[in-house]
Structures are given as C-alpha cells and as structure tokens.
Amino acid sequence: MGIGRNRMTGFSRREALLGGAAIATLAACGQTPSDAAATVPTGPVAAKAVPPAGWESGLTIAARIASGETTSLVETEKAIARAKAVNGDLNAIATDSFDQALRDAAVPAPGTFSGVPTFMKDLVGWKGTQSMWGSRAFVGNISQEDSPFAAAWRKGGVVSLGKSTTPEMGLISSTEPLVTGPTRNPWDLSRIPGGSSGGAAALVAARVVPFAHASDGGGSIRIPASTCGVFGLKPSRARLDKRDAANAPPVDISVNHAVTITVQDSIELFRVAETNDGTYAPLGDISTLNRPLRIGFAPDSISGTRVSPETTAALEDVAQLCRDLGHEVIDFKVPLDGKEFTDKFLLYWAAGAAEFAQQASAYSGKPIGPDIVEPWTLGLAAMFQARQSEMEDTIAYLKAFEAVYDDWFSDMDVLLTPVTGSPAVPIGEQAPDGDFDAVMESVLNFAAFTAPMNVAGAASMSVPLSWSSGGLPIGSMFSAKRGEDGLLFELAMQLEMTRPWIARTPPVSAL
Template structure:
C-alpha cells in the first residue's frame, strides 16, 4: 500500500480492506510508519520515537490492524513510558499496566504506533511545553494545533494515523479538532471508562476518547469502546442501536439553540467563527430543523470561579502526589511557571472551597438540563477564534498567576468547558473555513447520554458540508 493510498482512507475503510484480504495489516502499518515519519519532523507531535512494531492488539477486532496513537496523559499502556508533558517525570516512567480504555482500544484491534504530545499536565489550550517543545498545526506551522490533545490532532490531520486517543477536561478533544479540521467528540461522563486510576477525573470534568477525520470513524470507535468496567461510578444505558447506524440513518427534526456569545471566560468571538456557525444554522434550517437564538443562561463569572477551583486542586493533588513518590520538592526546574502558580493556588483551597464549586457545578448542570427540555441541541463555535499563534499560550510566563493563566486559556476557549461540567456530550465538526484557509470548528452539545442524537446530525452535516477533500499544508502522501 502506497502512502497516498493509505492517507486517503479513514479507519473504517482501512479495517474493511484488511478484513477482505485486499491488503494485509502489515502493509497498512508499513504505510503508516512511512506517513508518520514523513510528517513528524514538521509537526513535533511525538514525544518518543515511533514504535518499531505496533503494540499488541486483537487482529479480529472491528478495527483490526488499523494504525493508532495514544496521548501522553492519563490513559496509559503497559510498558510504555509516560511523561505527561512535564519535566517533573524526567524522561518518563514506564507504566505498569493498561488502563481500562487502553485495553478496549487493543480489543478493538487498534495498532498503536506512537505516543503524542501534551502540554504540561494537560492544562493548556495549546500543545507546547518546556519538556517537549511546541507542536505545529499542519495547516500553518506558525499556529497552534490546540490543546491539550494537540499532538494527536496534528498527527491525525496530517494523516499520519487515521485516529488517535485524546482526552478532554475543558475542551481538550474539541479544541484540537477545531484547530486541525477534525471530528472531536467528548462523550458523556461515564460513556468511556476512566478506570482503574480514576473514578471522576478532574472532579468529573475529564473524559477519555479520540480524534478522527470522519463521523463514521468516531461513531464506530465509540461503538467499540464504550461501556462501564467493574467499579466505575456511572452505568449509562446502551444506545438503542449502534452509533454507526445512527450516522447512516440521519437525524429526526430537531429544535436547535444558536449561541455565539462565549459561555465562559473573558474572551470575545471572532467574526469568522460567528459567520461559520450562522452559515451552519442556515443549512440546518434548510434540512427542516428549527434554529433559534438561545443560551442556557449560566453565569460565566461564577462558573469560572468554580472551574478554577477544580483545575488548580486537581493540579496540586497530581503534582504533590508525584513529588512525594519521586522524593523531590517541585520547583521551576520541574514545572512551568503557571503550573507552579496553579499548584500553589490549589494548595490554599479548603474542603469548603471544593464543596462550593460543586454547588456551582450542580446548579449549572440542572440549568442546562432544563434548557434541553426545550432545545434538543446547542449550536456554538467550538473556539473563540479559528486557532492561536504559537507562543500566545505560554505556560512558562512567570507574569501570570493561577487566575491570570486560567483567564488566558479560556479567553480563547469559551465554549467548551460547560459540557465538561455538566457531563453532556459535545462534538466539534470542521464545518467552516477562515480567509486564511484554516478550518473553523462548529460545536454541537446534546443532553446527557444523547450521543445518538448528536452523531445522527453530525452525519447529516458531513454529507451536506463535506470536508474530506480539504487537506493541510503538511500532509502525508
């Protein structure tokens, strides 16, 4: 299989070709290795050399033999070094076992070929760190691929692999999807297992899944890996039919709320992002859906105060736990300046602060649930602007305290964090294009556990506004 033939195909088609015997898994994986090697120097998306051979996987899984990559954060694979984007872990620590989702990725047949970059401990909307450097957006290497799953986003967009692991605590799947022109689904809380290391990562904000180029890959992968493991806190009902069937069938008529004012943060929305969402709204109306301007009505300032508590307490707990195990006192030689500031802020918080934040999250969740009684979906931009220039979100900026860093991040990512707090599923689709030719992400958020509704409409939009022919400047093949 030539690299250009490989790069033209999504994971679903590659799996079908392998099953039919038209190509072998080894031929596909050789093409992937060449594709990764071709784009890696321009992107800096990998944090360690590509594996000489893919990690063990079930060749009979639904994606048997399809190349894959895992992000260097939270999810981990037995024997694979994890660094989490931080100098605190030195050159990284070999992981003693698979997380539950990693085991499911293996059973799905995904052939893990590489580990992708993350910013330090995942708290950045850009993927750049002192430990591993900046990842470059394949559409324009002077721009950020988003964060914190920007390494995966850049590699998938450049067609090194068709699908890659990602996780999302405030937009970290959807922001790279928007910046890199991909499909980025943050599933409902509990739809994928965070175990065994976590029950509710980031006080429930964190969710694990993937980035893909097509809606059918997103749906098919969710079919393959969703579900609870023993000890998980949530047990969601199975979908009435497979998610891939929902994509093929399309959507019923929906009532959709349109909002272009950021739901959190202090930023404003770029006119190009507003125009992209409004254009999608007109397409949806042409499909027979009802679209009207409306917002859930969550107060951004109160929301941000609580979200800051969640993030800084999580970072303080993670850093202090690792430091104790390593026998070090975290300092500037271990952590970036804003990470240290967030850790120091997190250490000042009390149990009362955490309970107060939880009350805000509960109120926001119930407000959004009531909103969804009258609106099936919420339509927004994914990000405040198509992307950001590398260096703007510099986590080693010593002039920024914890709140200053939080505000800097969410000034460019004011639409994504609400779904993390409420647990609702949300997807970013590459439905717009900037004057520079960059992709613009459009986000749809559904009620809790309503991925079927979300993916059915996403399939319709992919057919109405196809993006498969759009290719970045750095691309394999």
C-alpha cells in the same frame, strides 16, 4: 482518591482532578462528488466528497486487512513512514514505539479495527511505552500495563505507533509542553493545534493516521478538533469509561474517545469502548438524521470573553446551513452567570494541578518547583492553595450544574455554539512558561465555551464545517444532554453528507 500513589504507570488527568464492518469512505461520507459541488463552503480549498489520494478511513483499512488485500504490517509500515515525513514539522509525537508497533502488527489482536495503526495520547498508559503525561518529571517512566481505556482500544485491535503530545497533565488549551517543545498546527506551523489532545489532532489532520486517541476534561477533544479541522465528539460521562465510586473524583469531568476524519470511524470507536453496564442503552444503529431538530443558537460567550468576527461569521453560516437542512434554529441566550461558572471551574481545575504537582514531586523525589513542574501548573497550584477553603462550596456548585444545564434543553434538542473564541492562536501565546496572567487571559478568551459540557457530563462535538479567510479551521460545537451521543452522531452524519470535509487537507500533509 489520589492520582495513584506508587503506581505511576496508569493514572490519568481525571484522577489528578481531585482524586482521583467495512464501510467505504465515500459511502461513509454519504454523498456523491456531483452532489458535493452544490454545498461547498467558501474557503481556500474546495471541498469534495471523495477522500484525497492515498488516504483511507480506519474502517476501510480494517476491512482491507480482514479481506487479505493488505496486512497490518504493511499498513503500519506505511503509517510509520507518514509519521516520519511530517513530524519534523509538527512535533506531535511525544514517544514513538515504532519497533513495538511492527511486532504487534505481525499478529494484530482481533477486533473492529484489527491491525489499524494509531497513536495514544500521552495521558494514558500503553504497556511497554513511555508515559510522561506531558511532564519532565516522568521522563523514562514506562507503563507496565494498559490504562483501562487503552485496554479497550487494544481489545479493538488497534496498533499503537506511540504517544501523541499533550501539555503537562492536559492542563491548558495549547500543546507546548517543556518536555517535548511546542506541537504545531499542520494548517499553519506558526499556530497552536489546540490542547490538550493537540498532538492527536495534528497527526490526524495531517493524515498520518485515520484516527487517534484523545481525551476531554475541559474541551480537550473539541478544541484541537476545531483548530485542526477534524471531527471530535466528547462522550457523555461514564459512557465509554466508568470508574468505581471509590476512586471517582467529586465531579468527574474527563472522558476518553478520539479525533477522526470520518464520523463513521468515531461511531465504531465509540462502540469499541462502550461500557454497556446498564447506565446507558447501547449506542445501537446510527443513520443520517432524517428529522428536524430544534437547535438553540448561542454564538456569544457566556463569560463575556472576546469572540472573533470570523468565528461569529462561521457560526452564523452554520446556523443557516442548519435552517437549510430543515432544522428550526432559535436564538438562545445561555441563562448562566458565566463569570461565576468560570471561576468555580478554574478552582476545581487548579485543584487537579496541585494534586499533579504533588505526584510529580513524589515520583521524581524532588521538591515541587519549576525544575520538575511547569510555571503554568505551579500558578494553578498556587491558586488552589490560596483558595482551598472554597472547595466545598465549589464542588457543591459544580454537582448542581448538571440539572441547570439540562434545563437549557426544555425547548430545544441541541445547542450550537463556537468551540473556541477564535481560530488557532500563535505558538507562544499560551506557552506554559509565559506570564501567568497573560496566558490565563488568552486561555479564557480562547477556551470559553467547552467546560460546561464537562461539568454536566453532556455529549458535545466539534464538527469541521468552516475555514477562516486565512485557511484556518473553525469548528462548530453542537451539544446535547447527557446520553444523547447517538443524536449528535446522527446530526454529524447529516452535516458530513451535506458539507463534506474529507478532502480538505492542510499544507503540511503526509499524503
């Protein structure tokens, strides 16, 4: 049940938490430029249904490689050039493996995305690449094999350009690890890109690659997708990566998938990694939603934390957009003691931090302390140590929560909430070496919405439909019951067609 003692090339945050084809971009967007003009949201940049010059979706690149129009080597060289052009500003690459990528691109593996360049998050192993898990303790650690999820992507044909940045073991909603320094948001370099898939979202938003690997244990796909203005779906538990019962944690909260620009890329990446072991029916054909849904609208925080006026206004606008599309939008108050839920989830999260600190010590040969483990991680570990007698009751509470969550959907199909309590906050506000209590307050206000879906194992997504008056993205979170990933994809395609975001590029862009 541990992180993986003596096999430090292949563990994931999930293990630390208690043990451990071608589709044209315009067609994928589903709308003509003239149609787009009538549905442009207010904001600093006018949205269009056509991609910016020089950008292509992953599926389009794969189709051009398959047809012989281009090669993986050419596309990989172009992506490396884009990465070098913007990473000085973004600091979103934890470890580059450009030379290895060029070798792989010479003979790419067959698959849906054969030859398409991307980045893997620094929480999974990719054979031959440094895996630090965002931590100083693991500098120089080279993965001897792919992690199971990474192996699925390799089989799908992707070419990895390296590892994207993540906070230490993905334990916070900003990406400012001490080992690499803060990653910055391409929409505003003074702001965070979110976490823990912050490097992945920043690189995709800046159009370095069309998609990148991401993972989500408490919001880590949806939060950076929201703050960076990209699309991010958190899959249902065990839909894409399933562990055997002997190694599964008591409550399996973390999943792997991707952040993308187009919904269609996300759908096909989902297919690449599906387990298809009988737990769920295969995803099947996905088309733009053509029936009305009953959407519960819950813009208020369940835990009483602050929600910014711009976030509330953006969500109200999206709720109206859903009404205009023919959906029934009903006001919904989440029937949950949010403070109790947050307290239980935080203790479970803290147990993962304590486990990680132990493994960092074992790997480095140094005692647990601030020279190998960040103050934020140490603070969480101390929280667990002080309250570990409560773990049995905490696990029982979290195990029972899926049924509680499912009851919310007795009279609705989808739940609409904010992703975060505000647009991206300034760099430093959630720094891992800041005052623990002050950082905790910021995290709880910022990341107040996403954890229930992780505990419930539910499908949930951030859709980039709004921007603040200052030009910062504001995602909208649509969530459903476990297994309803296809429904969310269909809704996402409808929203993408109606209010396209494909042409919205940030000030820091590789194009």
